Amino acid sequence: MPSAAPRSPRSTGPRRRWTAVLGVLALVVGATALAAPARALVAAAAPVDFATHCVPPPIAGIPPIDGTTTAQIAVDKATPKVGDTVTVTYTVTKPAASNPVDLALPADIMTPSGKVTLGGAQPGSVTVTGPKKNPPVPGKGAFPAFSMTGTFTVTKPGSITLSPGDYNIHTSYIMELDTPCTVTDPPAPVSETITATEQPGANERSITLATASGKPGDQVGVSGAKFTPLADITLVGRAGAAQTADRATVKANASGGFTASLTVNDKATTGIVAFEGAAWDDQKGAGPAAYTVIDDTPLPDNSQKLNASVVAGTLSMSQAGDTVEMSAVDFGAGGSATGDLRTVTVKDFRGGPAGWSLTGKVTDFTGPGGSKIGAAKLGWTPACTTRPGSPSTCAAGSAGPVGSAGATLASTANGTLTGGEFTVDAKVTLDVPAFTAPGAYSGVLTLTLS
Structure with missing residues (x-):
């Protein structure tokens, strides 16, 4: 009110x-040990x-x-x-x-x-x-x-x-x-x-289906555009991220288009993809285009068929705070300022074949009067935990310097079916040179999930 x-x-x-940014690191270089660290602000x-x-x-x-x-x-x-x-x-x-x-x-x-x-x-x-x-x-x-x-x-x-x-x-x-x-x-x-800016080398391949449903054994017309001219194209049925038994091949024309038919027998098929070569590549493929197999198998007397579906989500991350207070270092002695990165939670609910990578890069630490501690002085020791039941397993990045060029904090690999929920942490250490000017220093750590 x-x-x-x-x-x-x-x-x-x-x-x-x-x-x-997605994180800020701060420390104080003081004249005595255990000086209170300064507060850092998000840039x-x-x-x-x-x-x-x-x-x-x-x-x-x-x-x-x-x-x-x-x-x-x-x-x-x-x-x-x-x-x-x-x-x-x-x-x-x-x-x-x-x-x-x-x-x-x-x-x-x-x-x-x-x-x-x-x-x-x-x-x-x-x-x-x-x-x-x-x-x-x-x-x-x-x-x-x-x-x-x-x-x-x-x-x-x-x-x-x-x-x-x-x-x-x-x-x-x-x-x-x-x-x-x-x-x-x-x-x-x-x-x-x-x-x-435009996505460099963006995949503009696309497919359309002549019909969105059919009975087992029906043929569905598949049209494609913007594939590599004269490339061999594979058409495959999909059930989520997994391939089904439905498969056909066709060659793209001189303009990169094609028209073909795929016979759909597998009742598990829920979509159709097309890709260049013999194996799926999301940079050289298109789809899935949704397709429903209408199961016309007669039901036994006095029975009911129950249908359910699982809807794919997105790849996202969140973090528990945006400021890290690091320990103080004595003027004249130098040494390591340490702290704990704010926990990052990654949720991969896409339900597809792609893994993910979480990387970070840091700016120089700036202090009073233009004093700086170089970005290369910051290092981390990552840790990553996978929620039980997740299809993917999270791998922590290597311990070492972060710097302005960046380093990997955590990742998961590509697979037939990937996804899950993960928590990512890291111990961060800043190597402060001896006789660094006293005062508060702040650097900006930016995290990128892709």
Whole structure:
């Protein structure tokens, strides 16, 4: 139940842009041992201010609030390719409202949600949500900052702008209440800009079926386009990620197209793929195109046939926090600053043949007066755990330096059927040279799942 916060002037100066990240590492070089490590901030675009109209819950008995929100947008990929999934983080550093009453609000009752506005080459919006988490809010105190995340898929090359959009603060204390806040003069100022490029060597092969279903033994017409001219093409039935007994071959014409028939006998077939050569290659294949075998086998008397399906999902990751505090190192002695990477959870629910790789790269650690500790000084010892029952087994990357070139944190191999849920951790160590200038140093570790 908010009230107006003081209006702050909209920034008109140049905005400093940063590559968005999935982790920050920080340490302190001090004059004595066990100096308290400094707090590190996630690198992101500079905050922007925009006028906001907030409507308190009717029970609050106060009029709408016209105030100023300060917010910023961060992304995990500053230069994505078409087809990439970009994770967006919308952080409201200063809401346009505060607690209007003397009653203190307890911790973990606020759940934020909102929209990020896309512009430029790919106009649209991204839905973002945040966790139900907040510190206690004293009576008449300012509402705390909060972050919300969401994803979108890049569909067009070019410059894509990201601006803060409308947001809502839902509170669950005594009653379930909402405080929606809308951008007074949309769109809000641009907080981040990414540059998308075409996917190099993108596989444009495609297939279409003349019919989507048939009885066992029926032939289905299959047409293909943009295959390698005059290549030998294999047509195969699929049951999920596994191949069925249905198989045929055809040669592409001089334009890379083909038309063929595939006899479908296997009742397990749920899709059809086409690929160049004798073995499936997702870079030289197309499909699966959905196909249903209509089982016409007569049922015994007084019986019923039960059908079920399993729907494939996506490859995703999340992390338990975005800041790592590393141990302090003495000035003059140098040595190792150590810490634990925030746990990363990878969920591979695609149910296909492809494995995945999680890699990381780090920037130089910057400190007071432009002092630096090189990225090559950071090393890690990865660890990876596979959830029981997962088809794939997670392999931890090799212990060693991370650096600006990057290294593998964890991965799974390709297989007939892959997937599962995995937790990834790492011990991180920064080799701090002796007589490094005292002060707080921060570097940015970016993780990429592919």
